[in-house]
Amino acid sequence: MTGLRKSIPRVAPKAYEYVKSVLDFGFHNAHSVGMTGRLERQFAQRFGHTFGIAHCNGTATMQSALLAAGVGAGDEVIVPAFTVFSTPAVVLQCNAVPIVVDVDPDTWTMSVDEVRRHITPRTRAIIPVSICGLPPDLDPLMQLAKEHSLVVIEDNAQCVLGKYHGRIAGSIGHFASFSFQASKTITCGDGGILICTDEDLALAARKAATLGFKDLTVKPGNTAVSEQLRCQPDYQRHDRLGWNQRLPEIACAVALAELERVEELAEMRSYSARAWHRVVQDFSWLVPQKTPDGYENAYWTWAARITRDDIVWADLLSTFIELGGDGFYGSYQPAHLEPVFANLNAAVDAAPDRYPHFAGRLPRYARGMCPVWEKIQPRILMLKTNYFDTDDADRQAEILAKTLKRFN
């Protein structure tokens, strides 16, 4: 790493300038200063695709991708057990069936063997998640997708500038989805972007994000139909069903400014990750997420697993905080164990006629479905990497070292 500044501002200085230009221009129905277009073009280019479609968050992006890919009632979409609930939720939201598969025991990303084992004639898509910042094993997944005509949507909400065998994560699937939510590397508070290269898919996603307006195009920033068209009383506006998921121009202005310093943001995350890593090398009972050769982890968070049975997760947290640490997070529940699934199973059992697309097709979501992740999940620590001053990261690492010594 070269040239990392010791400290960087929380918000890109350019964001103020870009937001001011939006405000100075004012708000008009079909004109703008072009921040959405600039964000869409530059983001797609930076992440190896042609088209970008800004969205109001990184869940909406995947709703659009699934709709654009034609995924609908009763279709199956494969998702990993270790993810934020957005990933299975979008599948249910288009009335399709989430098939939750187990993860690799060391990287905690989607297991390729499990994906292969769960493909059926009804499978339409796979959503591999770059969890904590680590890309999954994408080449064999793309090969499976090719063999079975599946669409791959990379969920890269947590992976900004991660790499997979020399390629930037996000450039490999048919679509990639990113989030600009407040904890993410590029943020404007809330927001997201979907990128892809196939023009038909891009146009379908654009329409999915904007109420299916007939005359929208894939041109960057084309999120509104022209006044000449829309003022006509006989103009038929909508030729397909879509959500309404646009990202406001002001938010695009902030996201653009953050994108323009993305290397610096990513390097700050890596700096913190290296600081945590140095500490745990002396403690064999805390095993970090494995980054295999040929991969670069973008470290949205730095995660490790407690392997000693006598150490209680909550005791580690309280000691860390007591010594001045910032705290850490536990992992989300395995996706299939969130009560929404058991409730859905019960609702379908009680009234199968109301859910014809799920009746007889929904798996029984329960413990035992993904034993690898179910065993590891309660023992995970997720440490912060969003320090904007290297001294803060170093100080926190020292506190972690003191904490761990108490348990040795």
Ligand SMILES: Cc1ncc(COP(=O)(O)O)c(C=O)c1O
């Ligand atoms: C892996 C993953 N997928 C999807 C999302 C959803 O993003 P958003 O909160 O912008 O909808 C997030 C972020 O919370 C995430 O971490």
